[in-house]
Amino acid sequence: MDRGTVGSANRGRLQVEARTEGRSEVLTPVGELDHHTADLLREPLESAVEQGRSRLVVDCSRLDFCDSTGLNVLLGARLKAEAAGGGVHLAGMLPVVARVFEITGAEAVFTVHATLEEALAT
Numbered sequence: 001m002d003r004g005t006v007g008s009a010n011r012g013r014l015q016v017e018a019r020t021e022g023r024s025e026v027l028t029p030v031g032e033l034d035h036h037t038a039d040l041l042r043e044p045l046e047s048a049v050e051q052g053r054s055r056l057v058v059d060c061s062r063l064d065f066c067d068s069t070g071l072n073v074l075l076g077a078r079l080k081a082e083a084a085g086g087g088v089h090l091a092g093m094l095p096v097v098a099r100v101f102e103i104t105g106a107e108a109v110f111t112v113h114a115t116l117e118e119a120l121a122t
Contacts, residue, residue, distance in 0.1 A: 054086025
């Protein structure tokens with residue numbers, strides 16, 4: 001199982017770590033995902049799909065905030081990943097972030113896992 005970090009980006013309030021683990025591309029956003037930081041997550045998600053890694057796992061355990069722009073980034077990634085035969089799995093959402101998905105109904109269109117380990121095992 002490949003666990004090497006392949007990249008990261010940082011723009012103040014958000015850092016995104018990306019790595020390939022088994023058949024999944026794991027992205028870990030750390031901080032606040034909003035209008036000003038959304039491209040930091042959008043770019044590695046799109047890049048992964050373009051490179052043939054369409055099973056995307058977003059480890060949300062260190063994501064402190066997500067607004068509608070961040071939600072739209074994840075929804076867009078979901079469409080691209082599914083078109084390529086994969087999908088987006090969300091793992092370890094903190095209650096404040098899970099609430100955004102619950103209020104908008106977006107939790108129904110994602111595969112949500114309690115932990116990263118659970119997401120990677122499926």
